[in-house]
Amino acid sequence: MLKTFIQIVLILTLSFILIFTFYKYFYIESVVENTNENKIIETEVDKIIQENDKDSVIYNLSYKKFDMQNNAYFIEASKGTINENTNEVLMIDVKATINYKDNEELFIFSNNAIFNNKTFQTNFYNGVKLIFRDQKLESDNLDFLFDKNIAIFRDNVRYENLDTNMFSDEILINLLTKEVTISSKKKVKIEKN
Secondary structure (H helix, E strand, O other): OHHHHHHHHHHHHHHHHHHHHHHHHHHHHHHHHHHHHHHHHHHHHHHHHHHHOOEEEEEEEEEEEEOOOOOEEEEEEEEEEEEOOOOEEEEEEEEEEEEOOOOOEEEEEEEEEEEEOOOOOEEEEEEEEEEEOOEEEEEEEEEEEHHHOEEEEEEEEEEEOOOEEEEEEEEEEEOOOOOEEEEOOOOOEEEEO
């Protein structure tokens, strides 16, 4: 019985020494090696990104600016790629709002836009839609010139009101006075419902 007890104590002591030695010399060293390897890999990835890619991707970005008449222009996108060399932001899933000081709102939607974050000049394209009161304008492209307060709808412009549909090549809107200029290389087509 005593012999069995001594054997169990020796096996437990040997096990304890082996476990202690493993954790002291092998386990801790492997963690240090992995940490150093991760730092080296992260540093190399950062260098590659800095050297090859000057663009930055941002999700859920927005910009806001006021004009001289205190109207607010607000633009937001679900994703944007900023090119720091040109101050341009390539936006995806875009919504813009103009809040006039008389509490009227104008909404612009598009799938894509190229936005200059210095001048706020914006080129909306792919599925452009403008909604103002009960009026709706759709086109392939919209050039929004914030500094001139002008919106130029180009290519396959469609205007809808309660009982009127109009088709044209280009419509220019003065965003302050809300004056509209319609031009077309072909005939302007107007349908009354």
